[in-house]
Amino acid sequence: MLQYSAMKATPPSIEEYFGRLARLLDLEAEAEKLEALLALEKRSPTEAEETGNSLIHLTIRAEDAGLGGRILLTFGKRNQTLPLPWTRLSAGSPVILSEEGLGHPSPGWRGIVSRLQKDNIQVAFPQAPEPEGERPSFRLDRSTDEVSRLRQRQALDRARDARSSRLATLRDVLIHRQTPLFNSIAAPDFLDQGLNESQRQAVTFALGVEDIAIIHGPPGTGKTTTLVELIRQITRVGGTVLAVAASNLGVDNLLERLLAAGENAIRLGHPARVSPELREHTLDLLVENHPDMRLARKWLQEANTLRAQASKFYHTKPQPGVREALREEAKKLREDAGNVEEQVVEGILGRAHVVCATATGLDPQVLGKRRFDWCVMDEASQSTEAVVWIPLQYAEKIVLAGDPFQLPPTVISAAAAAQGLNVSMMERLLEQPPVKLSRLLTTQYRMHTDIMTYSSTVFYAGSLQADPTVGAALLRDLPGVADDELTHCPVHFIDTAGASYDEELEPDGDSHLNLMEAGLVLKKARALIASGVQAEQIAVITPYSAQVRVLREKFKTLDIEIDSVDGFQGREKEAVIVSLVRSNREGEVGFLADTRRMNVALTRARRKLIVIGDSATITSHPFYKQMVEYFEAIGAYHSVWEE
Numbered sequence: 001m002l003q004y005s006a007m008k009a010t011p012p013s014i015e016e017y018f019g020r021l022a023r024l025l026d027l028e029a030e031a032e033k034l035e036a037l038l039a040l041e042k043r044s045p046t047e048a049e050e051t052g053n054s055l056i057h058l059t060i061r062a063e064d065a066g067l068g069g070r071i072l073l074t075f076g077k078r079n080q081t082l083p084l085p086w087t088r089l090s091a092g093s094p095v096i097l098s099e100e101g102l103g104h105p106s107p108g109w110r111g112i113v114s115r116l117q118k119d120n121i122q123v124a125f126p127q128a129p130e131p132e133g134e135r136p137s138f139r140l141d142r143s144t145d146e147v148s149r150l151r152q153r154q155a156l157d158r159a160r161d162a163r164s165s166r167l168a169t170l171r172d173v174l175i176h177r178q179t180p181l182f183n184s185i186a187a188p189d190f191l192d193q194g195l196n197e198s199q200r201q202a203v204t205f206a207l208g209v210e211d212i213a214i215i216h217g218p219p220g221t222g223k224t225t226t227l228v229e230l231i232r233q234i235t236r237v238g239g240t241v242l243a244v245a246a247s248n249l250g251v252d253n254l255l256e257r258l259l260a261a262g263e264n265a266i267r268l269g270h271p272a273r274v275s276p277e278l279r280e281h282t283l284d285l286l287v288e289n290h291p292d293m294r295l296a297r298k299w300l301q302e303a304n305t306l307r308a309q310a311s312k313f314y315h316t317k318p319q320p321g322v323r324e325a326l327r328e329e330a331k332k333l334r335e336d337a338g339n340v341e342e343q344v345v346e347g348i349l350g351r352a353h354v355v356c357a358t359a360t361g362l363d364p365q366v367l368g369k370r371r372f373d374w375c376v377m378d379e380a381s382q383s384t385e386a387v388v389w390i391p392l393q394y395a396e397k398i399v400l401a402g403d404p405f406q407l408p409p410t411v412i413s414a415a416a417a418a419q420g421l422n423v424s425m426m427e428r429l430l431e432q433p434p435v436k437l438s439r440l441l442t443t444q445y446r447m448h449t450d451i452m453t454y455s456s457t458v459f460y461a462g463s464l465q466a467d468p469t470v471g472a473a474l475l476r477d478l479p480g481v482a483d484d485e486l487t488h489c490p491v492h493f494i495d496t497a498g499a500s501y502d503e504e505l506e507p508d509g510d511s512h513l514n515l516m517e518a519g520l521v522l523k524k525a526r527a528l529i530a531s532g533v534q535a536e537q538i539a540v541i542t543p544y545s546a547q548v549r550v551l552r553e554k555f556k557t558l559d560i561e562i563d564s565v566d567g568f569q570g571r572e573k574e575a576v577i578v579s580l581v582r583s584n585r586e587g588e589v590g591f592l593a594d595t596r597r598m599n600v601a602l603t604r605a606r607r608k609l610i611v612i613g614d615s616a617t618i619t620s621h622p623f624y625k626q627m628v629e630y631f632e633a634i635g636a637y638h639s640v641w642e643e
Helices: 014-042 045-050 146-161 166-174 197-208 223-236 248-260 276-281 283-288 292-311 322-351 385-392 414-418 425-431 449-459 515-530 545-554 595-602 622-633
Strands: 054-065 071-077 094-099 109-116 121-125 138-142 212-216 241-245 265-267 354-358 372-378 395-402 438-440 491-495 538-542 561-564 573-579 605-613 637-639
Touching (some): 014 414, 146 385, 166 395, 212 223, 241 248, 283 322, 385 395, 491 622, 515 605, 538 545, 595 605
Parallel strands (some): 241 354, 538 573
Antiparallel strands (some): 054 071, 054 138, 094 138
């Protein structure tokens, strides 16, 4: 039986809502262009590289063939003994390659990063770059993603103009102009018998909604496990699902779990953005390997031959109409090949129960007018509202999953952020719910109870519980690890107050670093290794890019992962060292004031969390004052003088 609740009293008009989003998108576009301009023109190459947006002095290390005729080029530093510096580039990043040292502007070639390793980066290009020099040197710059922005604008326009359709109904529900509907249904026969009670309740609740459900998944609570069960329950009764996420890693994680569960799922998107072990499930590769495509490729080859003949120089003038006839025949062959490819794509998509993609990777030319019974969106709290409208146009019902108390949407424009572009649709709906749209997952499977408790208290009203398998797990329980001061307790806070661990502003930059603190991080990492913890079981996290670079330089001989908070979202390690960096007399915490990012940093460790910071500085902020008090209460507080 459908239940109802009162709507919000003053919902925005349709024009107001979508006009505001369009304006904020324009502000973000201008900020991205300005950042790119600064990286390319206003900074020296070295300064551009230090921002993380560029890589300079690169040479081609290897060349390979990729899917769909793409060219894969692997670049490394010209000095092969040098690793790549810290960079914001990652798999899936759009980039522009240019040739250095020409004396005139390089034409530039657009590509997509397909792999990033310590000493090399691989980029997929639609065509091979053609450098001018004999021993060319290259530069890579992060590029704006104009395709993504265009799809957002098109989705906003389509939702705004929708009339008497399912999209119009969902639109009105999501901007509080219409009341959402939901059913009270009996729990299904769960396929995964390992689900806990909060996961079962979330799946049952989501299956009963008519419009939208939200699954709120705090760190380590098995959000992906819950979504996989939900998707399997939908396909079990013949439903189709569009499964999307904000990041390629998030999509690949969902796809991998669905395939392991036996689901018929395929992946949309540029193959360079898909992990290598999953590429055989991409639409590109499935189409390329389809037997019907042999004939289509033959027709394309013939069409190319005919076009070449039509353009050929003749010593004697050809008969009238010959060139036109050759071009017309080539055009017809290309059209026939395109029709075959469309039929192959349609057949593959038609047989798939689940289609996986990033929200911005949904190509309207590929999906056409296809509709799905459900859209399940992971990492929804990391997507701007404009992005969410892209998958919405293809679905009858939607489930948003994520955690608004972790990383927010990435927004460059300060003006757009101030006006709310960095507030996700999921966060907005949770703050102003017309009905109870969400279910909270409450059992976490990652952290020791002492690591979990502060986050649970501050962000989740103390509702989280540690599963018995992790609640008391310590480093000393791991094979080969000694039982000593570091390994027999789960949390260790080292207070550097009064020890002159002063922060610095990076030269010609806007990021902070702390050399003394970096040295202490290295000391604690070596102590963990000396106790028997493997280097690959340890991570170092810091909010500041300058500190990331300093730490990577210091850790050259240790195979320990070092990254920013954003780079470690969704990850976990047995032991995590967090470097807070800020240490000043003014009590300025800067970037640390974004407590959602610190929630991520503090919840990546399974068995050991070490936090290093200056209490005299950070406790000017109430979040860190309460954090230090918590560390004192559980006996985790230590002064740097003890070190």
